[in-house]
Amino acid sequence: MTPRTSPAVGGMGHSVKRKEDPRFIRGQGTYVDDIELPGMLYLDIVRSPYAHATIKHIDTSKALAMPGVLDVITGATLAKYNLHWMPTLMSDMQMVLPVEKVMYQAQEVAAVLAMDRYTAADGVTAVEVAYEPLPVVVDPFKALEPGAPVLRTDKPGKTDNRIFHWEVGDKAATDRAFRDAEVTVQEDMYIPRIHVSSIETCGCVAQFDRVSGQLTIWMTTQAPHAIRTVFALVAGHVGLAEHKIRIISPDIGGGFGGKVPVYPGYVIAVAAAVLTGKPVKWIEDRMENLQADSFARDYHITAELAAQRDGTLTALRIKTLADHGYTDAAANPSKFPAGLFHICTGSYDFRAAHVEVDGVYTNKPPGGIAYRCSFRVTEAVHTIERMVDIMAHELQMDPAEFRKKNFIQPDRFPYTSALGWEYDSGNYGAALDLAMHKIGYAELRREQAEKRQRGEIMGIGISSFTEIVGAGPSKHFDILGIKMFDSCEIRIHPTGKVIARFGTKSQGQGHETTYAQILAEELGIPVADIQVEEGDTDTAPYGLGTYASRSTPTAGAAAAIASRKIRDKARKIAAHLLEASEEDLEWEPGKFFVKGSPERSKTIQEITFAAYTNYPQGMEAGMEAVSYYDPPNLTFPFGSYICVVDIDKGTGEVKIRRFVAVDDCGNIINPMIVEGQIHGGLTMGLAPALFEEISYDAQGNIQQGSFMDYLLPTAMETPNWETDKTCTPSPHHPLGAKGIGESATVGAPAAIVNAVVDALWHLGVRHIDIPITPQKVWQCLRARGVTD
């Protein structure tokens, strides 16, 4: 094949953000893109128009001749330092810049370094790359067929495109249960690729001080400490030691899992800063973010349920093909290649279950990030909640009654599932009853029957999901070997003012508020006197960061434990000040007093002052404590959502008439923040159910490369969410709290799909893959002879 220069290089829609553009409004706070340093250079990236191609030649001469362009970094530049490949979080390898071939459309090919960002963008268009296209593998099923081109030719001895095969559960018992079953159902489902589309894209400013050897990186990351360690491990051989690396994650404009991985742009910017000794800024634009950063989902699932005719579920069997793109860059704990997908038995009491997942390489960008989801829980919940609905309909039972019959009952907790999880607590029936009462379920079913008589199409969908969050107990959870604990360090200054630092990193979840509340509650110090800080590795204690709704179960617990350590010391000092024995003291928020003599008391502020001025002999001065909290178990929040839809027979449009969400995250720290998490999460659940999908044509061209094609729901499409709660505390969390950040995103899609299929079941429709577009529904209706 003749090598050719692609006309599309550098023309992939670079819309440079202009700080002076009055249309560009920033929120309060400091974003990476706000950082301007003297002498700073700007980096922009040349991206591949091909999904699979050999790079024959890169001509940088025209770009280098442009005034203001300082350098063009290629794979060959990085290869000199062995930095052209980097490890992924799943210990696979990912290219920083290619030396031989590209593996997906929009992959980084070269980087232009210039005096300003406009020149850098112009320089990108001047770099000419000659490619020789290679056969493209887009379909993961075809990728596994014998004779399919082997994509990862960099891996010696690799003869196919399988990344892993993973199974869990008792296969023999499950197969037996299916053989003995009175009723079985099976369904194929596809949960498509989607993208987090956070408000701010990814980017960094890297600054290297050649004299001190100090590297400071302001970057959009959800896990600053882990990133610091990764940088030290990857670049240790070129002299970057971990104590000389400082990662600062300022306001990052949303993360949702998309800002956990290390993207090539970060590494190139760091390399450029080290090579030039100048600060370097890299900020991707919206289309680069959408086209090249890691994706979520992309699971092809075949699920089966077995049951008795009386409606008792007996077994679950699932086979899944997981499309990871060209490298396994999933942000999963190491031990779990398919994340926590094996929570897929959900809220139901199965005697037997077996799950198989095969990871597959294709010519797509890396996938597998935990998009507002605790590592594949959304996929698991979608599968089980769809299947339960299908079985209920098959048995002609009401889906709510069918669920209640099969729920794990409250007296069974702690409950060990057929796939090995120990659920901490739950009361699924209570949540479903409340949701049914709130929405008027019985009345809606009557209305549906009447409407059906009249030929109108209305559906009611339920999702009674169980989440699994708080990774995690270190015996099971690590990322690249680093155990998944989290931390809180409290320092109380002599005048009673507090600075508390955490290993997590808020991206808008309100940690500054809720962590301060925990400390205030535990120590009796006003929230106004408590400063919460996260995101700076030079000051915060080591932690694994914020994703997968883990902050409250881990760092929130650490806040309580560290506060209690402070209280233990405060008790000793109070006893000294009050000349009483420690056993004779009682605590009420804010002070210790002598039992029976409440007037003999010392406030926490008086005690803290004494910790620096008048502490007992033999005691160390100061009032500080730290907790690296390793949770004994995960937490298992849950909820029941009910969605009512009306379907327009003329257009196929699905209109959500009502949506009731009852959530249970145990004890709540801040009801308003939890409410906000649920509202946002529900809209992020609505998005893939009805709108969002990233797909590719046979040549690997992305079909939704901008927000013109990738549809995000706005306030116009978002229905009025009606929320409520039950409270089932976690028995092992020091505050009885469970995580909540993702429940709604995880639980909502199945409720919406179940409502649509419920509306169409009588016409013979058993399943529709998300996103349920008007076109899909319209075709379903027309295929069954339904017209307007």
Ligand code: CDP
């Ligand atoms: O890890 P991430 O912060 O995303 O998730 P989370 O731990 O579920 O917390 C999200 C927000 O809700 C935080 O501000 C929590 O402190 C708050 N929250 C709460 O107030 N009560 C709970 N039971 C759980 C979370």
